Amino acid sequence: MDALYAVVVGFLFAIGVYLILQRPLVKLLLGIAVLGNAANLMIFVSSGARRLPPPLIPDGEKVVTTPIADPIAQALILTAIVIGFGVLAFAVVLVHRVHQTSQIDGFDELTEGVGTE
Amino acid sequence: MIYTNLPALVLATPLLLACLCFAFARRRRVVQWVSLLGGVGWLAMAANLAMQVHAQGTMVTEVGGWDRHYGISFVADPLGAMMVVLAAFIQLAVGLAAHARLDRKAEAFWYHGLTYCLAFGVTGAFLTADLFNLFVWFEVLLIGSFVLMVHGGSDQQLAGGMKYVTLNLISSVMFLAGCGLTYAHTGTLSFVQLAQVGIPDGPAALLVLAFMLKASVVPLAFWMPASYPAAPTYTIALFSALLTKVGCLALLRTLGLLQNEIWFTVLGIGGVLSILVGSFGLIGQANLRRMLAFSSVSQVGYIAIAIALQQPAVVALLIVNHALAKGGLFLVAGEMERLTGQTNYRDMRGLAERSPALTWAFAVLAASLAGLPPTLGFFAKWDWLSTMADRPFLVILGLVGSAATLYGMVDVYLRAFATPGEAQEASSELSRRRQWLMNVGLGSLVVAVVALSSSPVVNDPVREAGAAFKGPLVSTATEEVKP
Structure with missing residues (x-):
């Protein structure tokens, strides 16, 4: 069972990395979400994904x-x-704002601008 | 080892101040007074903690009475306590400057409360005693910094913020995965216990990469010059003074826990590259903010090499010097931009005549950043060079890096300050009250650099705090007596 989970975790990481490397910002977001879930699942598996009673002292x-x-x-x-x-949630709003203000959807299109106050 | 609630109290103060700032968000004056007086109070508490730690030794808070290897705990060791004092001081000084520059709208959108959220995360990261809590504190400070980064919402800020958020989220995932694998391999996350077992290579690689990204060590540093310059200068001053330092301290804390010593070499090579990239990057920049951001990369390189060679006293001096000098220089950059209405320093003229005080502030901070005697930066670099004495390559590299910083700073001085020219139109005027706030904020950073410059000769709190750092937070459990 652990081996199956390991493969699933590896697959999720691969999907996440693939999505992050895509151009659109929305795919970037999805990639980050998948990566986060992959990490969580990995912790879950690493503690031993077996059916055991809850940790209560009798x-x-x-x-x-x-x-x-x-x-x-x-x-x-x-x-x-x-x-x-x-x-x-914050990242989603940020991508939405970036799209709203500058009408771009690609990471490379982000300006190298320097702010003024 | 003393069990007390003091570290937790020092940690809770910025959270309380943030809540107060949010609660009174509609009343501008109240928020201003809360953030200023609260900042002073927090600094006093942090200083008290540092002095007590200095006098009595490391202090531990165990939340809920759980043993610190299982529950959540806060440990104030000399280095951590000193870093909290540094954070509180920077927060106050940069906060004063932010008061001077913020407009009503920005203040109404919770600026001051957010800076205290950031400070809360930074303090937690300095005081935490286990790896997973370090992750949590990183996230707390990151979410604060995300909002501050895009606070104001100009196009540049959103673009810069997008890069900043993405890179930090990816490094957070690596950090989290590293935590999980560490727990799977060792069955513990407490620094003390990890020091006994050691973190194996798989999670070690993830953790080192994540921290190198947060500390902006080359090759993982390029997000910083791409994103920081987009934010307002008082925000960048806070970020560059505190955030990379959290990454550096995390590296210092965790590198000693790793089983394999190859990671010291990896970090050392990263440091060498950082000095090279930062130094040569800063020379080419026409924009002052970018130049200072590249200079941060090079300064982090020095810190990284000192960490790789396990010289905590040198690390402490370098961190304090860089935090004060770079924080101050970003505020100076903001004033230069405001007075001339230019963002390119090659277009600025005659600042020395217009504002002698700003010229002096720039001179002192730039000298300390480059490491000219008799400033704090000189002592930091001197210590750095003397620990590298048997490695001629690193000595030459260090001198070249310093020379490049000096060249950049002198170039700024000659063009923007010393070149006479017709008075350029200021982009905005500060009221007398705001000008006073700016002077006090910037002045206190300059005074701190000057005051600490004498300390390496007389008595040396910074170096001592660094030298007291003994790898994992508290040594073995044998000497501990619980009340």
């Missing part, structure tokens, strides 16, 4: 003795998903 005991799901990896992914969502 009544009357001090430590868990049975195998449990790793809570840290899940906490990492949750945090990363929330952050990724927020940042991606």
Whole structure:
């Protein structure tokens, strides 16, 4: 099962990189979104993608003795998903604004301009 | 090792100030006073933290009482505490200059609150004790910087912001993947435990690349001259003084955790390339902002080489010097552009007659950036050169880099300041109150450079803080006594 996930993660990274290398800004956005998901899935797989009980200490005991799901990896992914969502939302608005103000859709068309105040 | 809430309090202050600024966003005067007085208070708290860390040793906050290897914790070691003081000082000084330049509309759109969001992320990155939290703090400071980058929304800013956002998002994904693989290999993310196991090569490569991009080390530095110059100068001053330094500190913290020592060599080569590219890049620039951005690349090169050779004391001096000098120089550049209405420094004339104070500020900051005695920059470069004494190639490279910076700065001085000419029309006039704010903000950076210039001879807080850095944040657990 892990091998399958590894292939999926690699495939997602490949798709993300391919999309980022495309000219339109929208594909760039999609590429970044896919890359973020690939990284998240990788963390998930790396903690062992198996069906295990939640990490709760049974009544009357001090430590868990049975195998449990790793809570840290899940906490990492949750945090990363929330952050990724927020940042991606910002990027979407930014691309929209760039398109609105300068009517361009390609990364190379962005000006090398220097701002004035 | 002392367990206290002080690091967390110092960290929470900018968040509180940001919330206050957002809450009173409609009342301009209130926001101004909150951001100024709050900035002073935050600087005082940070200085207090640094002094206590200096006197009593590293301080640790464990959130919720969880052991710091499992829960979220903040560790203020001497270097981290010093960097927080630096951040608070830059925030205040550049904030004063921003008050002088911002128009009503920009202020109403939450400018000051956003700078405190940025400061919150920067402080967290300086004080965090594990790799994943470092990622989170990077994201906090990035989202603040994204908004500041496009704040105002001119075409250039949007174009520059697009590049900045894209490159930083890609490096964030690499950082996140590196974190995940590190956890998969080692089962821990705490710096202290990672120092014992070591990070294997796969995640190490991702982490080093991500941090090199954030610190703008060549070959991953070209986003900076392409994006920074688009933003207003008071924003770039904040970015160039703080953001690349966060990347540098992350490199310093993590390189010692990697199993393979090849990464020191990789970073060292990156540093050499940075000095070359930055130095020769800055000579060709006609635009002052671009010239300063390329100079940042070259200065980061010096820092990268010092990190690669594991000289934390030199790193600390270089970081402080570059943050103060470059932050100040971007403010000076903003004033030069405002007074002459030109963006190309070769078109500027007669600034020495018009504003002697600005001339002095430029001279002091530029001398410190290039490393002329007796400035802080000289001591930083001197330390740098003396640790390279047995590597003639690096010595020559360092001297060439300094000479190129000096050439650029002298060129700016001769053309823009010393060449007499008819008074050019200023693009905007500052009211007396705003001019005073600008003078205080810029002046405090100049005074800081001058004041620290004497310190390497007398007593040396910066170098000492750097020298106290011992790789992973706190050594072994044996000496710790928990209350």
